[in-house]
Amino acid sequence: MAEFDIAEAIRNTNMYELACKTIDKVELDETEKLVTAELDQKFKDIGKTGYDKDREIAAFIQKAVNEELYNAPDEILDRIFDRDTITAADDFELVNAKNTLVTYEAAQGGNVPKSYIDLSVCTPKWKNRQVETEIKYADLEKNGWKTVAKITEYAVTALKNDMFTDIFNDIDGAISSGAGNYLAVGAAAMSQTAADSLALYTNDWGEDPIIVGYAKYIQQMNKLTGHESNAMKDELYRTGRLPVFDGIPLYPISGVRKKGDGTGLFVDKRVFGVAGKIGHLSMKGDVKTYETENNNLEKIDIKVANFNYGWALNSATADKVYKVVLS
């Protein structure tokens, strides 16, 4: 095919998807094979000469990161936050009003005490994450496209996982002992009463609820006895998990998959019930990928920076989240 056709194909391909397919060894279609061959050749050449004139590697990683992080759905966060993207020179605030107007029984013809509505303004917490790595020329020369694909996929996953953990750690910190939406179970396993309180509070809001927690706790909820039907037992037998509890979709988080530093993906010893949308999450600016060639040490330094996100909860005490604490 002619030069410009290949360029067109590269422009139109979803790079992140291509990277994932390569790593997972999924069958590629004709265009994708072409694009992969072209990129493979390019990267191998860079490995040979140590000279990446157009910063191809960075451009590739950048395109994939932007596609996946800013365009792809991210199920749990999309359900519980209003999401958008703002420019680097922007900011946002969440404004909420609680109805605190009070009525009084009154004799005709006089006054009652005034009550007020106040707008509470929640400013977002901003976090900026960065991930760096390096690619040796020898690796590029031998594996070319596969090396870059692997780094891209893992960089995106690492950034997304850390954003998810950050947000839920913050929600965890917002609800303290003694609050109406806090429950200490006092044991290591979910009990019927705990699950009932969780379901009651979350359903009470009348909005789209979900329950999220480590898979071990979701499994405990699935195996609670007393209300199981044959259909539920069949489902457990076949799939190992029930999709809902008291009408609320369950989202188990893997307890064995860890982040790059060995820590878990989620807050441990917690199960959260989230009702509807609990705040606003914005991605700020553009992620930038920088590459620096190092001919002396025969490697390329890769830096994925400016992964900037900010979130604001609708209420300072996360009223629409129910926190169950296990020991």
Next chain:
Amino acid sequence: MLRTIIENGGKAGKANVKVTAASKTGMGVVYDVATGKYKFPAAETAADIYFLDKSPVATGIDAARTNTSDYQTSFNTFAAGELAIGKVFAPGEEFATDQYDADTFISTAKGKRVSIGTDGALDIAASTVASPYIFLGTMTDGSHTLARILVADTAAKNS
């Protein structure tokens, strides 16, 4: 923050007087005739008190904001030497303020008389201070808690 709960209509609020020290809306001050300014009382008192208030006019960058809370700092603080509105409450009126000591203004203190301390904040009055201001309890205003005060027509002391 100073909220009126029950107030006679059409009252005047003295607006051409400055505060001596940095203060907040809802604080109680006395009028110093010699300097022509509001100042904090020299000792705990409940006599001749003006309560500070401010109109929520947005200035500077805040002017670009569309939704603002009444509790925004710029709407509720005075720098030293800034003009303030001094409100006086008549017997039978009620108001609420957030400039109080949360440790002493608890439910068992309802019905006690309150006084203004040397920092402008409200305290439960010492038994030697006569005050017409009675603590009615706390009220919720959005995410904030205010102390409600009733103005009696006779100053009395706490027993």
